[in-house]
Amino acid sequence: MAKFRMERVNEEIKKALSSCIQNDLKDSRITGLITVTRVETSQDFKNAKVYLSVFDKHKQEVFEVLKKSTGKMKRAISQNVKIRFVPEIDLKLDDSIEYSFHIDEILRKTNKED
Structure with missing residues (x-):
């Protein structure tokens, strides 16, 4: 369970972090495609990779x-x-x-060579 x-x-x-990165972070240096691929929280939910x-x-x-x-990201989670x-x-x-x-x-490339 x-x-x-x-x-x-x-x-x-x-989901919260993906939304935050796409909508809330307004820094002009954040460009390109950014995807949150996975999140791993600790057993006590105090740390998250x-x-x-x-x-x-x-x-x-x-x-x-x-x-x-990360401060804005933590606020989005909360x-x-x-x-x-x-x-x-x-x-x-x-x-x-x-x-x-x-x-x-x-x-x-290998398939084209064959």
């Missing part, structure tokens, strides 16, 4: 700006998710989507 609750909370936090995928030429700069905006504690946010850069595009391109 606890695992089901944690998954629900993770999804609600993911948030994995972001950033598609932009200046990916690292955009990620650093997002790291500085307003949209009904939990006792608002977790501390630890942003992580998720390169899995880019890696899958890279593998897909390699496979296409």
Whole structure:
């Protein structure tokens, strides 16, 4: 039962953060496509690892700006998710989507050669 609750909370936090990044963060340095790929909260819901995928030429700069905006993200969680504690946010850069595009391109090249 606890695992089901944690998954629900993770999804609600993911929705709140996605909405916050798309609608509330008004920094001109935040460009490109930003996706919250997954959220992993701790058992006590006091910490959350948030994995972001950033598609932009200046990916690292955009990620650093997002790291500085965690206060607004926490406020979005507190307003949209009904939990006792608002977790501390630890942003992580998720390169899995880019890696899958890279593998897909390699496979296409090998199929063209055959």
